[in-house]
Every structure is written in C-alpha cells, then in structure tokens.
Amino acid sequence: MKTIEIDEELYQYIAGQTRHIGEDASSILRRLLNINLHLLSQPGKKNQPENHYSVFTDLLTSDTFTNEKSIINRFILLLGTLYNYNPTHFSIAATSLHGSKRQYLAKDKQSLEISGKNTKPREIIGTPYWVISNTNTARKVYILESIMSDMGLSESLINQVIDIFSPPTNKANS
Amino acid sequence: MKTIEIDEELYQYIAGQTRHIGEDASSILRRLLNINLHLLSQPGKKNQPENHYSVFTDLLTSDTFTNEKSIINRFILLLGTLYNYNPTHFSIAATSLHGSKRQYLAKDKQSLEISGKNTKPREIIGTPYWVISNTNTARKVYILESIMSDMGLSESLINQVIDIFSPPTNKANS
DNA sequence: GAACTGATCGGGGGGATTATTT
DNA sequence: CCAAATAATCCCCCCGATCAGT
Numbered sequence: 001m002k003t004i005e006i007d008e009e010l011y012q013y014i015a016g017q018t019r020h021i022g023e024d025a026s027s028i029l030r031r032l033l034n035i036n037l038h039l040l041s042q043p044g045k046k047n048q049p050e051n052h053y054s055v056f057t058d059l060l061t062s063d064t065f066t067n068e069k070s071i072i073n074r075f076i077l078l079l080g081t082l083y084n085y086n087p088t089h090f091s092i093a094a095t096s097l098h099g100s101k102r103q104y105l106a107k108d109k110q111s112l113e114i115s116g117k118n119t120k121p122r123e124i125i126g127t128p129y130w131v132i133s134n135t136n137t138a139r140k141v142y143i144l145e146s147i148m149s150d151m152g153l154s155e156s157l158i159n160q161v162i163d164i165f166s167p168p169t170n171k172a173n174s
Numbered sequence: 175m176k177t178i179e180i181d182e183e184l185y186q187y188i189a190g191q192t193r194h195i196g197e198d199a200s201s202i203l204r205r206l207l208n209i210n211l212h213l214l215s216q217p218g219k220k221n222q223p224e225n226h227y228s229v230f231t232d233l234l235t236s237d238t239f240t241n242e243k244s245i246i247n248r249f250i251l252l253l254g255t256l257y258n259y260n261p262t263h264f265s266i267a268a269t270s271l272h273g274s275k276r277q278y279l280a281k282d283k284q285s286l287e288i289s290g291k292n293t294k295p296r297e298i299i300g301t302p303y304w305v306i307s308n309t310n311t312a313r314k315v316y317i318l319e320s321i322m323s324d325m326g327l328s329e330s331l332i333n334q335v336i337d338i339f340s341p342p343t344n345k346a347n348s
Numbered sequence: 349g350a351a352c353t354g355a356t357c358g359g360g361g362g363g364a365t366t367a368t369t370t
Numbered sequence: 371c372c373a374a375a376t377a378a379t380c381c382c383c384c385c386g387a388t389c390a391g392t
Contacts, residue, residue, distance in 0.1 A: 002185035003177055004199040011176035025178040029203075063238050072362065084190030099376055100370070118378050120361090126192045134378065136363055246385065273353055274392075292355050294384090308355065310386055 053157055055085055060164065071165065072133055075140045076124055078161065079105075082147055083127040093150035094129065097143065104132050104143055141165045205237075227331055229259055234338065245339065246307055249314045250298055252335065253279075256321055257301040267324035268303065271317065278306050278317055315339045 006014075017028050059065050059081045068074050083090040094105040103115040107128050112121040120134040131143070141162055148158045180188075191202050233239050233255045242248050257264040268279040277289040281302050286295040294308040305317070315336055322332045 001179050002182055003179055004185065004188070005175050005177055006200040006203060008176055010200050010203060011178065014178070026180040026184050029180060029184060064241055067238055067241075070362070080190075084186070087186075102377070116377065126190050133361095134363080135376090136365080138364095139376080140363090244385070276354070290354065294355095307384095308386080309353090310388080312387095313353080314386090 053154070055081060056153075056157060060160070071137050071140060072122070074165070075144065076122060076131065078144060079124045079129070079131060079147070080126045082144075082151065083124065083129060086151060089151040090129075090147065093147045096150065097146050102132060105129055137165060205235075227328070229255060230327075230331060230335075234334070245311050245314060246296070248339070249307075249318070250296060250305065252318060253298045253303070253305060253321070254300045256318075256325065257298065257303060260325060263325040264303075264321065267321045270324065271320050276306060279303055311339060 014025065014028055014032070017032060059077065065074060065077055068077065097104050098115075101116055102119060103112055106112050106121075107130070109121045109123075109130050112119045112130055112132055116132070116134075118134050119132045121130045122133045123130050135143075144161055144165070145158060148161065188199065188202055188206075191206060233251065239248060239251055242251065271278050272289075275290055276293055277286055280286050280295075281304070283295045283297075283304050286293050286304055286306055290306070290308075292308050293306045295304045296307045297304050309317075318335055318339070319332060322335065
C-alpha cells in the first residue's frame with residue numbers, strides 16, 4: 001500500500017464515486033481510470049499473456065504520440081512507456097547499454113555529458129532517466145531495439161516500433 | 175490536503191503519468207480524470223449556462239494542447255477549434271482580418287503568399303483555411319483576439335486565451 | 349514622433365552526414 | 371588497409387524577437 005496526498009475537493013469527488021459501502025480508494029480509482037484506459041491488470045484476474053502489451057499499443061495509437069512528428073520526441077515517449085511498463089527490467093537493460101565511449105542512458109544528466117563530447121542529454125519525463133539525444137535515427141532505433149529485446153518484449157512489438165521509426169518510405173512505386 | 179491509500183501497482187501507474195517534474199498527485203489525477211469527465215468545475219464556480227464553450231476549455235486543457243510547447247502549433251490548434259466551433263462566423267471574421275498589406279487568413283496558400291514577401295503560410299488542419307505564420311507572438315495573439323471577438327465569444331474566454339500565450343512570466347519575484 | 353505592420357535574421361534544435369575509432 | 375561501428379560535427383529549417391519600414 002502506498003499513500004498519496006490529494007486536495008480536499010478532489011478527495012470529495014473521488015469519495016462521491018463510491019459504489020459500495022466500504023469500497024477502498026484503489027477500487028474507485030481503478031474504475032474511474034478504466035473508463036478511459038484499459039488499465040493494467042485488475043487485482044484479481046490473471047492477465048493473459050498478450051494483453052499487457054496494451055500499454056504500448058495504446059501509446060503508439062495515442063494522439064500524444066501520433067501528433068508528435070519529431071523522432072526525438074517519439075523516442076523519449078516510448079522510453080518513458082518502457083520504463084513504466086517495468087522499471088526493474090528497464091533499469092537492467094539500461095545499465096548494460098552503451099556505445100564504445102558514450103553511455104546511452106543514466107539517472108543523471110552529468111553521467112551522460114561526461115561520457116562524450118556532445119551527447120545532448122534529454123530527460124525522460126515520468127522517469128528518473130535521461131538519454132543521449134545527439135544520434136541519428138538509426139541509433140535511436142537501435143537503442144529502442146536493445147532495450148525492448150533485453151526486457152523480453154515480443155519480436156512483433158519490436159518490429160512494430162522499428163516500422164514506426166523507419167523513414168516515410170515512398171508509397172508511390174513498389 | 176487529504177491522504178488516501180492505494181495499492182502499489184496503481185500507484186506506479188499514476189506516478190508514470192507525471193508530466194512535469196515535481197507534479198503532485200492531485201494534478202496528475204485531475205488530468206487523468208478530466209479526460210473522460212469534464213470534471214466538477216475547478217474550485218469555485220458552479221456550471222452555469224456558458225457550457226457550450228466546453229469545446230474551448232476542453233482544448234485548452236487537453237494533452238494535445240498542453241503538450242505542445244510552441245506558440246505556432248498552439249496558435250493553429252486554437253484556430254482550428256474556432257473554425258469548427260462555428261465555420262460561418264469564423265469565415266466572416268477571417269475575411270475582415272488583415273494587416274496593411276498582408277492577408278492573415280485565406281482558403282489557399284497562394285493568396286497568403288502573394289500578399290507579402292515571407293508570410294510562411296501554414297495549413298490549419300481540419301479546416302479549409304491557411305494562416306500567416308511569420309509574425310511575432312504579439313501578432314498571433316492579436317489575430318486570435320480579433321477572430322474571437324468578431325465571433326462574439328466572451329471576454330473571459332478571450333482573456334483566458336491571451337493569458338495562455340503570454341510569456342511565461344518569471345514567477346520568482348513580483 | 350508614435351504607433352502599427354512587415355519581414356529580416358539570429359538562435360536553437362534535430363538528425364543526416366561525415367570524421368573517428370574499433 | 372578495409373569494413374563496420376560509433377561519435378559528434380555541422381547543415382538545415384523552424385520559430386519568432388527584433389529591427390526596418392509605413
């Protein structure tokens with residue numbers, strides 16, 4: 001159990017959504033949040049193998065993601081989701097990932113800055129991590145691939161991500 | 175401030191939705207809940223007649239809008255919403271708006287291009303219109319103000335918009 | 349000369365390209 | 371010495387403040 005602080009008004013609002021006497025906050029919030037997002041596993045029911053990937057498909061089809069045209073922003077959005085999907089696995093994957101000189105991911109800007117001459121670290125919002133940003137697209141995709149693979153995510157999900165970052169191939173011919 | 179208890183997993187999920195460093199739980203939850211329900215009015219005001227303006231308040235608080243840091247994109251997003259709110263009134267307002275030489279809004283790129291030397295027209299997605307983009311922020315705000323005023327929108331809504339586009343005043347002193 | 353309007357141009361970010369290392 | 375992998379320079383383009391013109 002975790003404790004969080006919220007303002008009085010919001011508290012009243014949430015309390016007002018109680019469905020049965022004695023219902024706890026988690027239950028109410030899960031119901032409210034579920035309306036939008038098909039949340040992560042409900043307490044009881046076992047999540048069948050595939051469906052926990054919904055976090056990713058949700059992101060990839062979200063407005064926030066699709067409205068974002070720049071590679072770097074999509075890259076960071078995806079890393080954030082990967083972290084939140086499984087912080088522990090993400091950390092392990094992040095630690096073992098680096099170039100010959102540069103460190104690609106770290107919990108502080110400085111580590112990245114000193115590992116190269118112009119790494120241009122960027123914060124991964126919603127996460128304690130920072131990433132290198134001064135790379136071409138190929139390397140960004142490589143970073144995503146490595147992390148996802150190390151986290152044990154499915155081949156098909158990985159390919160889906162690679163596709164999204166691939167150059168907007170000319171649909172004309174072929 | 176009130177304290178509530180929630181399970182670990184739910185906590186992680188919520189924390190993962192943080193948008194800016196140091197964001198508190200109330201802020202995150204309000205955003206998440208607002209997406210579905212246009213929540214109970216923020217502190218104070220009871221929902222009065224005005225509510226057909228919800229299109230605007232929805233936009234202004236939407237992720238798409240708030241995630242968007244650049245003036246120009248917010249500008250275009252807002253123009254799009256104005257058009258869809260009332261295409262007829264928008265058109266009337268658009269027609270009567272221009273500088274001494276430049277035309278500010280038009281249904282085709284060319285009209286704008288030939289009305290000045292470097293107008294940099296931008297398409298207003300979801301709309302048959304284009305806008306000039308080579309202006310400073312003050313002029314962009316002026317364009318919004320004029321249109322909104324001509325469309326008969328409320329003073330308070332107009333001011334709200336102006337505020338949003340105002341420079342991120344230094345909160346330090348004052 | 350004051351106010352308004354136009355559009356040049358500097359700053360900054362993104363990432364392909366090129367230099368460097370392995 | 372060549373190829374592959376990696377680093378990081380640097381060009382391009384966007385934005386919009388600032389300055390020039392009306």
